[in-house]
Amino acid sequence: MTARMVRMTVLGLLALTCCASQSQFLASKQPTATEVALARGRFDLNCPAATATVLSSDYIQPVVQGPWLDAGVTRAEYTVGVEGCGQRKTYVVMCQDGSSTCFAANSQGGSP
Numbered sequence: 001m002t003a004r005m006v007r008m009t010v011l012g013l014l015a016l017t018c019c020a021s022q023s024q025f026l027a028s029k030q031p032t033a034t035e036v037a038l039a040r041g042r043f044d045l046n047c048p049a050a051t052a053t054v055l056s057s058d059y060i061q062p063v064v065q066g067p068w069l070d071a072g073v074t075r076a077e078y079t080v081g082v083e084g085c086g087q088r089k090t091y092v093v094m095c096q097d098g099s100s101t102c103f104a105a106n107s108q109g110g111s112p
Contacts, residue, residue, distance in 0.1 A: 022059040025097065029076040030054060033093040033102045040104040041082025041089050050084025073097055079107065 038052040056079045062072025074097040082089050095102040 025074070026057045026059055026076050029095040029102065030057065030078065032100070033076065033078040033095050033104075034080060036102045037078070037080035037082055037091040037093050037104045040091060041080075042084070044089055044106075045082065045084055045087045047085035047087065050082050053081045053083070055079040055081050055090070080104070 034052050034054060038050065041052060042048055042050045058077045060075040060077050062074065076095040076097075078093040078095075080091050080093055082091065090107040091104045092107045093102050093104045
């Protein structure tokens, strides 16, 4: 095997490992994100019977990265729809790596 093939194989394996860990991170935070959005939605809609659906998820990496500098934290971002009592709202939920809590923000901005 040539050196180039070895490098390409190693890079490919690293990419697969990275994607798997990102998927695992997103999957691990999704239940908490859904519950946070649902609690906020039930309050905003004044509807205890509301239900939540995850519409999308994304893995957010720190803006500044390098071999000697890693400023920032990784985050999971979810868009969660909450529906009930004839109303709907969409929330963006952020979950920080290394933390067990998440924050739900109204995706439309401004007042609810």
